């Protein structure tokens with residue numbers, strides 16, 4: 381089994397069964413070094429708490445053999461709905477909804493397909509899946525997405541992910557009511573869920589919701605087992621919990637929910653630190669080690685380095701996007717969610 385498959389199996393094992401394993405392999409470096417200086421400007425997702433440190437994760441390749449766990453595929457017929465889902469409706473659920481149900485089983489209990497598709501929380505709350513079916517531009521998607529929009533972009537798995545296309549930001553479009561209900565409606569609500577974990581020379585406040593604290597501690601232990609610059613980069617952090625809006629927007633940063641962390645600022649890159657090229661596009665840059673990316677992804681965290689609007693120090697807990705992720709083979713076949 382290739383290393384990336386082994387790591388994905390570890391991730392599925394962890395997200396579906398709750399087991400913990402250590403994957404011994406590390407992936408090869410994802411991108412070429414670009415020794416541009418780290419600028420002092422603030423990253424969009426980055427903590428504001430004074431100084432900067434920190435870093436992000438690597439990708440996985442989903443298994444493609446029958447002997448390995450099945451990923452939620454782009455084809456709805458390949459999805460494996462839970463028994464509750466099968467009782468709920470005979471209509472197929474959107475693949476993205478199936479991934480959410482599998483990723484957060486303690487909070488999301490069922491779903492409904494069809495024209496009034498909805499995600500149903502275990503307390504009975506229903507959230508409409510596609511409340512805004514009309515086409516909207518990218519900025520409007522960022523500002524006012526629904527659940528379908530949130531899951532519309534598939535996250536590229538594995539260390540060989542292609543450079544993101546324009547506005548390809550899987551995970552950056554967030555339906556705020558979903559995260560507010562899951563992690564807390566207010567700063568005070570989120571603070572009730574926090575615990576402290578050590579990270580390098582610092583102590584971070586992170587949420588206990590969904591076991592994020594435990595998963596981050598596992599990532600840290602695996603980083604501690606690395607050596608040299610990898611260990612040093614992985615253990616430097618610019619912070620985790622920070623209740624704030626993304627600068628210049630009315631949107632809450634995912635750091636507000638204490639399920640995001642910034643790692644390795646000394647090798648980080650951020651899209652808005654650069655000027656667009658003559659075509660108005662932001663050139664992709666990344667110096668962050670793929671080995672560390674892979675450790676985070678294996679524990680359910682996506683990496684901001686896989687966004688067109690890249691933020692390579694940023695990681696956040698989105699096991700749903702990893703379950704719905706796509707492989708280089710999917711790219712070659714032109715598959716989408």
Ligand SMILES: [Zn+2]
Pocket residue numbers: 425426427635640641642693694695
């Ligand atoms: Zn961040």
